[in-house]
Amino acid sequence: MKITWQSLFPKCGKSEDVSCMIQNKIIPKQSSLSRISISDFSSSVLPEELSDSLVGSNLYVFTLAELKVITHGFSSSNFLGQGGFGPVHKGFIDDKLRPGLQAQPVAVKLLDLNGMQGHKEWLTEVIFLGQLKHEHMVKLIGYCCEDENRLLVYEYMPRGSLENQLFRKYSVTLPWSTRMKIALDAAKGLAFLHEAEKPVIYRDFKASNILLDSDYTAKLSDFGLARDGPVGDATHVTTRVMGTQGYAAPEYMTTGHLTRASDVYSFGVLLLELLTGRRAMDRSRPSREQCLVVWARSSLKEARKLGRIMDPKLEGQYSETAAAKAAALAYQCVGQRPKFRPRMSAVVETLELLKDFDSTSDSFVYTVSIKSDESKED
Numbered sequence: 001m002k003i004t005w006q007s008l009f010p011k012c013g014k015s016e017d018v019s020c021m022i023q024n025k026i027i028p029k030q031s032s033l034s035r036i037s038i039s040d041f042s043s044s045v046l047p048e049e050l051s052d053s054l055v056g057s058n059l060y061v062f063t064l065a066e067l068k069v070i071t072h073g074f075s076s077s078n079f080l081g082q083g084g085f086g087p088v089h090k091g092f093i094d095d096k097l098r099p100g101l102q103a104q105p106v107a108v109k110l111l112d113l114n115g116m117q118g119h120k121e122w123l124t125e126v127i128f129l130g131q132l133k134h135e136h137m138v139k140l141i142g143y144c145c146e147d148e149n150r151l152l153v154y155e156y157m158p159r160g161s162l163e164n165q166l167f168r169k170y171s172v173t174l175p176w177s178t179r180m181k182i183a184l185d186a187a188k189g190l191a192f193l194h195e196a197e198k199p200v201i202y203r204d205f206k207a208s209n210i211l212l213d214s215d216y217t218a219k220l221s222d223f224g225l226a227r228d229g230p231v232g233d234a235t236h237v238t239t240r241v242m243g244t245q246g247y248a249a250p251e252y253m254t255t256g257h258l259t260r261a262s263d264v265y266s267f268g269v270l271l272l273e274l275l276t277g278r279r280a281m282d283r284s285r286p287s288r289e290q291c292l293v294v295w296a297r298s299s300l301k302e303a304r305k306l307g308r309i310m311d312p313k314l315e316g317q318y319s320e321t322a323a324a325k326a327a328a329l330a331y332q333c334v335g336q337r338p339k340f341r342p343r344m345s346a347v348v349e350t351l352e353l354l355k356d357f358d359s360t361s362d363s364f365v366y367t368v369s370i371k372s373d374e375s376k377e378d
């Protein structure tokens with residue numbers, strides 16, 4: 001039997017009562033083994049099983065009226081940004097809204113009913129983020145499903161997206177050490193997804209989907225395009241080609257075959273963005289420079305050439321050795337052949353070493369072979 005959303009949550013869509021869904025229940029979270037996949041959802045899972053599982057994720061159900069109040073009627077002064085799903089507004093939850101839910105700022109994402117995304121992306125986000133919790137994944141606090149309206153309520157990330165921090169015209173330059181911390185955090189988030197009991201392919205890894213906390217802790221957001229990884233002997237999952245140009249792996253673009261290595265490619269592109277301060281795809285540049293990977297690839301393995309493509313806004317304030325190692329890692333990640341790209345756990349290990357290298361070079365000068373770099377540390 002095909003389980004539909006309406007059959008699972010029969011009252012969903014009636015604005016007078018959405019209490020059919022997960023109501024204010026705090027039950028320990030499910031283990032990754034029992035994580036419900038999107039495919040389970042559309043085929044064999046029983047309504048009460050799904051409901052139980054999502055209850056375990058501590059999601060709160062909000063009414064549209066409540067979300068209107070906390071965002072001041074989705075006012076322009078609370079507007080945070082807009083993506084493919086729809087507009088995002090800041091809101092503030094007080095401690096009286098729900099028992100057990102502490103007062104906090106939140107970000108409320110409202111589905112644009114005239115946009116390209118819809119119920120499917122909303123549901124994918126609820127199912128994945130409701131069940132997968134990690135310090136480098138943005139926390140989904142709850143959602144709203146009333147009539148055709150679909151909303152998502154997240155923890156508020158004060159520094160917004162990495163895209164804004166890295167590329168916005170008048171933003172303060174991110175120092176090298178912060179860039180490496182962001183790369184490491186994001187790599188940890190991706191490694192967690194890839195190495196879960198039931199692996200997840202994120203598929204939309206990019207600067208605008210990395211959100212930053214006040215201390216620049218990075219978290220992955222936007223799971224609307226995520227997919228369960230291949231199971232058993234399968235090497236890939238086949239999907240409609242979706243994602244973002246400049247970040248999507250070439251073999252995925254041509255075949256629709258999605259693997260964890262496709263995410264690793266996108267991670268490599270992001271690392272290049274952090275190194276060069278250039279966007280993955282920039283149509284305003286001369287044609288040879290529009291695609292970051294194409295432009296940067298041949299400069300990644302030679303220190304002399306690397307210096308020419310590093311972000312001028314860094315003003316040389318980085319360790320050349322660390323930059324060379326990061327560039328070599330990016331080179332591996334954006335390799336043409338997916339099976340030679342590193343796994344995300346190996347990427348995390350390399351970035352951890354880079355972090356140690358940087359701090360070690362400050363404290364234990366004698367361990368560093370190139371003295372000229374020390375003056376360039378942050």
Ligand SMILES: Nc1ncnc2c1ncn2[C@@H]1O[C@H](COP(=O)(O)OP(=O)(O)OP(=O)(O)O)[C@@H](O)[C@H]1O
Nearest residue numbers: 080081082083084088107154155156157160161208
């Ligand atoms: N939890 C959050 N806290 C603070 N700001 C947020 C949060 N979520 C989103 N934003 C802001 O809203 C903007 C739009 O986010 P959204 O994820 O909808 O779109 P996007 O990532 O820019 O584009 P795309 O639809 O291609 O993923 C972000 O760039 C960010 O500035």
Ligand SMILES: [Mg+2]
Nearest residue numbers: 083208209222
């Ligand atoms: Mg996004």
